Amino acid sequence: MEPTTARLSDSWRHCVGTGRLNLALRSDYRESLALVQRDIGFRHIRGHGLLSDDMGVHRKSAVDGGTRYSFTYLDQVFDTYLELGVRPFVELGFMPSSLASGDDTVFWWKGNITPPRYPSEWAALVRAVVLHLVDRYGVDEVRTWPIEVWNEPNLVEFWKDADQEAYFRLYETTARAVKDVDAGLQVGGPALSPGSDDWWAPFADFATRRDVPVDFVSRHAYSSGPAQHIPFGTYQTLEPPSSLLDQFDAPRKHLAGTALAGLPVHITEFNSSYRPDNPIHDTAYHAAYLAPVLVGGLDLVDSYSYWTFCDVFEEVDVPTSVFHGGFGLLTHRQVPKPTYHLYAFLARMGPLVLACGEDHLVCADDDGRVTVLAWQPVGGTAAPDVPDRHEVRVSVPVVGTRAFVRRERVNEHDGNAFAAWRELGRPDSPDTRTFDLLRDCARPAVEHRSLAVDGGRVELVLPLARHEITFVEVRPVRPQEHTGLDDRRLLGGSDDRLVAEHER
Template identity: 35%
Template structure:
């Protein structure tokens, strides 16, 4: 970019340094409704995500909606009876476990036969009214858990977290946003599960954005008065203002990030103000930049950089944080019209990774190597590893570059003659990793053919560069430039060259 302003900064770390950083990037990821897991594209995208990143849990809506076909009422001899059908549920759960991922069970929405009303949400009409019979609702929940234990084993299934409902503070997701009725739903459900098997971990209220402090406090007041102790608290976290719609797409203005972090801290503070609930884990069961599945920001390099900062900070006050969602097979507002439609997913159709996919991959790789965080600020997280250092660097600015001089000390011990290191750098930027731009330059084909998909996917991977460096007085320094909207992963590790007899790399590359 011509005439681009560049900010210069230096980062110097020592092996004994310490910085607060809790990296639980792989605990959970979101999905559309569970019934979508019956489709091939969905499973292909999830398999790709699991191979590259590997999440432990998956959370989605609609485990009880009619497309999974679990709950049925019928009349026999003049008596209304209930039966359950687990055919689709078993197919879905079998596929999840094959891919090494387990559900974070969200209990909802209401089966049509069990619903007290007709209010629905989304293209696929998830019913959002209370049950007409709490007894039958609790029987349904316990029957589900009992079936899962019978099929997959108690020791495994009881580790699957359970969340009661989704966003009951929004009238579209819970009729009238009735807090009193939600608290009744939680109490009845929580009690039934704990009576069945107290090993299950159950939480709520899964709120999002509206009157959140009022709801957290009201929920905890109710739990205290009722003698309930949830195993965790859940909420959601999005970082945009109300979007502007244009055709099939939503365009949003970003919130101030610090206000968002302060809002999350307020939830932590409210919980900790109760002696009974102080320190209770908070799971963010949905987070992203935009809360709309038509949010164009999701497909951009800017989104990748914004999410990097979120991942560096969300662990400060939360046990986990689940990105919404892993893939673009998603139908809340209908079937997408185009490849890059602003979908929530880390992966687009054709298993094309978006830039944000690599932000998660980089933080997961950091977690695998970590031996303690030595540095964290608004542009970097750096970990000490067994063989050196590793880190994620990012630049959220759309206008200014950042030039960072990194000085990594104590990398080699005094007197250590084995002081050769390999530096690997993976870069995701608008210049290096930009499938959105290639799709645009191809003419924005709504449903690319196989050759176009292959070409777009080829532009969706990080640029990888390498170097060999030698420690001097136990330290290594190198410079790294971050263009606007860029995320970089680096890994510096001890690596001695062991050439085969007669081989010279220097002679090879200079031969004429």
């Protein structure tokens, strides 16, 4: 256990991902986000489709071809976010069909991926949207919202022909339009997918040569191999969790020595699999797999945004079952997955880091409470299978003579609604009582005890089951005197009988 004295970074919950923004108009989505904010409390939220047709921002008159901007849906979405305590991380895309230069689209909801037919109209749209946000929410507020230009332009699926020069032109037009509204607004990109680190040098050169505003850089990180398709699902191999941390660190390495060196780095999407139908997302293995990533990424980047907070999400198709391998921390109807508990546990850690190791993180509060997050290390597809038991030993400081120790466990059985769902026969559309049952089975197992403090410390021996993550809270016990209370008299025994028993 390596001792430290650092403050726990907030980068792990700086941002979370969401399906396209139009989905925020649904009650299931809003209920899920309210629960996530209550238990975890993300700072920003990022999703696709702000300018896609189903948000209805860019309108063309069928009578005279005139343009009007409608913010009806946008206002409802952003108002909801702010009411729930999360700020937008604004992704500008995809192209409104009335402004697009072609018909190429992505996803079943058909987000247009082509450049604007007229860059000046695109610039006018960006200025109008950003100006509306500033007018509605105030410039000081909107200055705290990063504004990202497009999504994964290095992939042909998301940007016509993955044309680098065309993206650079779009970026310049967009960044200047944002700064036209207010120079203090944050704008950045290029939101690269994994495997395209050869874009970094040209992006830095372009921004320097053209003196284009870049306030932050962004990329995505996934650790899965090629898709192995089955009906309504996908399996994939997984690289070790450390591969995600290597991807987090890549922008700084590739931009070292350039004019963009030292800028904030945001990983605006990350997960194990890049598929929204891979069952790995629903498992206890997934929580154990990502635990060292959440802890290891704390000081690598300014944010790393889990993709996504819930399964109200539609890309390749509409989900056909409550558990379907979706990206979400929650299923539809708010059933927590094991990875949800990983985030909720981390949200309850103290602010001061006492120790960090390959299978644990120990933190403390100012009032003497000590918290431990521990997990069984797993290594991806090529790693040896893990044993059914893993033991973590940590020594924690405690003031006083006794400590109250509370532990919550999530593994292949405990706190695992996916396991319960399989035991129930994998119902596609559970009824209300079954949903209640699944939520009950999703609760972590809880145990508690009192331990003696020896030399100002408590020695914790934590046996972890297969693929387990566990959260431990240690509190100093401060006994209070209650005259007359004697637990030996719970059944009404007399003082005389207790004295006689003592004398014997």
